Amino acid sequence: MTEPILKLTDVSVQFGALRAVDNVSLNVSPGERRAIIGPNGAGKTTLFNAITGVLPPTAGQIVFDTHPISRMSPHRRAALGIARTFQITNLFPSLTVDENMRLALRGLKRRKFSMFGTGTLDPDENTLATRSLEIARLPTRRQVLVKELSYGEQRQLELALSLAAQPRLLLLDEPAAGLSPAERSMVADIIRSLPRDLTLILIEHDMDLALGLVDFVTCMFEGRVLVEASPNDIRANSAVQEVYLGKARHHG
Numbered sequence: 001m002t003e004p005i006l007k008l009t010d011v012s013v014q015f016g017a018l019r020a021v022d023n024v025s026l027n028v029s030p031g032e033r034r035a036i037i038g039p040n041g042a043g044k045t046t047l048f049n050a051i052t053g054v055l056p057p058t059a060g061q062i063v064f065d066t067h068p069i070s071r072m073s074p075h076r077r078a079a080l081g082i083a084r085t086f087q088i089t090n091l092f093p094s095l096t097v098d099e100n101m102r103l104a105l106r107g108l109k110r111r112k113f114s115m116f117g118t119g120t121l122d123p124d125e126n127t128l129a130t131r132s133l134e135i136a137r138l139p140t141r142r143q144v145l146v147k148e149l150s151y152g153e154q155r156q157l158e159l160a161l162s163l164a165a166q167p168r169l170l171l172l173d174e175p176a177a178g179l180s181p182a183e184r185s186m187v188a189d190i191i192r193s194l195p196r197d198l199t200l201i202l203i204e205h206d207m208d209l210a211l212g213l214v215d216f217v218t219c220m221f222e223g224r225v226l227v228e229a230s231p232n233d234i235r236a237n238s239a240v241q242e243v244y245l246g247k248a249r250h251h252g
């Protein structure tokens with residue numbers, strides 16, 4: 001068996017009395033595509049925050065590619081190859097696509113730079129930007145202000161920015177949230193076309209979308225891992241159906 005690229009052991013994240021992530025253990029293999037599903041408040045985004053370092057775990061260990069990262073800064077985790085996109089877009093609306101790209105790339109290098117420069121990318125940055133924007137199907141919009149992009153294009157740009165970091169582990173938090181059916185199926189196509197050696201963890205509420213994209217599924221509920229199974233077994237799992245249908249009942 002290959003060693004997992006990401007290994008969580010008994011990870012918890014506590015907010016006051018609430019354990020948003022409660023003793024989660026999880027192994028993800030290199031190149032695997034994993035979905036994290038579960039109802040609102042299950043702890044999915046908090047789990048991502050623990051992996052990226054935005055919220056260090058209050059207990060437990062996280063190992064990425066043999067490096068213990070539980071107490072490492074988000075910046076150092078990014079340098080090791082962990083990238084993420086956010087549930088809510090996180091872009092600079094008054095800057096162009098290329099300027100956003102430049103900020104993302106220079107932020108990675110931690111080099112001093114001006115926020116208000118010309119937005120010119122150096123040749124290496126330009127190669128990365130071109131490749132990432134092609135994968136995210138946004139190659140012709142580089143001089144456009146982000147606020148002029150459609151919401152769907154903004155989500156694509158976020159994906160491109162995270163790809164430009166050349167990650168080995170990419171965490172996508174609801175990449176298709178708020179999109180039209182046509183935009184959702186394009187996002188699904190983009191995810192399918194990502195490099196196969198990139199390890200991917202995807203949070204997604206839409207089961208049909210998520211299950212069509214991944215090798216394996218973790219269903220969370222109340223901070224814990226409820227079920228881990230293949231997409232087919234998840235569909236048929238009564239505990240998973242119960243937490244989804246139970247939520248549907250509460251929402252009327």
Ligand SMILES: Nc1ncnc2c1ncn2[C@@H]1O[C@H](COP(=O)(O)OP(=O)(O)OP(=O)(O)O)[C@@H](O)[C@H]1O
Nearest residue numbers: 015018020038039040041042043044045046047087
């Ligand atoms: N910074 C925080 N401070 C206090 N409580 C928080 C914080 N972030 C999240 N929580 C709480 O932790 C729990 C898990 O939240 P989280 O955002 O991880 O859920 P989620 O599974 O991503 O939900 P959704 O599907 O709605 O995005 C929720 O009860 C939430 O209110």
Ligand SMILES: [Mg+2]
Nearest residue numbers: 044045046087
């Ligand atoms: Mg969330």
